[in-house]
Amino acid sequence: MQNFKELHIWQESMELVKEIYIITSAYPEAEKFGLVQQMRRAAVSIPSNIAEGAGRNSLLEFKRFLTISISSSNELETQLGISEMMDFIEEDVSKELQHKINILRKRVYSF
Numbered sequence: 001m002q003n004f005k006e007l008h009i010w011q012e013s014m015e016l017v018k019e020i021y022i023i024t025s026a027y028p029e030a031e032k033f034g035l036v037q038q039m040r041r042a043a044v045s046i047p048s049n050i051a052e053g054a055g056r057n058s059l060l061e062f063k064r065f066l067t068i069s070i071s072s073s074n075e076l077e078t079q080l081g082i083s084e085m086m087d088f089i090e091e092d093v094s095k096e097l098q099h100k101i102n103i104l105r106k107r108v109y110s111f
Contacts, residue, residue, distance in 0.1 A: 002062075004054035009107050013047035013069070016100060020076070023097075027088050035088070039079045045072035050108070066108050073105045 004010045020043040024036040046069045053065025084094035
């Protein structure tokens with residue numbers, strides 16, 4: 001069992017959540033219960049699963065929760081692509097966030 005707050009992957013994913021909340025607050029009102037909600041849930045799922053896994057008693061269980069967090073990062077990256085395609089965010093913002101997600105995902109994979 002690890003203190004999840006000390007894990008860099010948890011800290012980085014918490015920063016990502018903050019960025020997603022800030023960016024999606026400017027999305028069209030029509031997306032409030034659609035894409036915005038999905039993106040926020042996917043973003044929140046990443047650090048939540050890291051934290052839950054860190055509290056488990058076995059490495060195997062921890063790895064399972066890390067896999068879930070990776071799946072959520074894939075979902076979020078897809079949603080950023082949709083946001084860019086629909087002109088809800090600029091391409092450079094989308095690419096920067098996708099880059100951060102890719103770095104985080106690599107760190108989670110190597111954990």
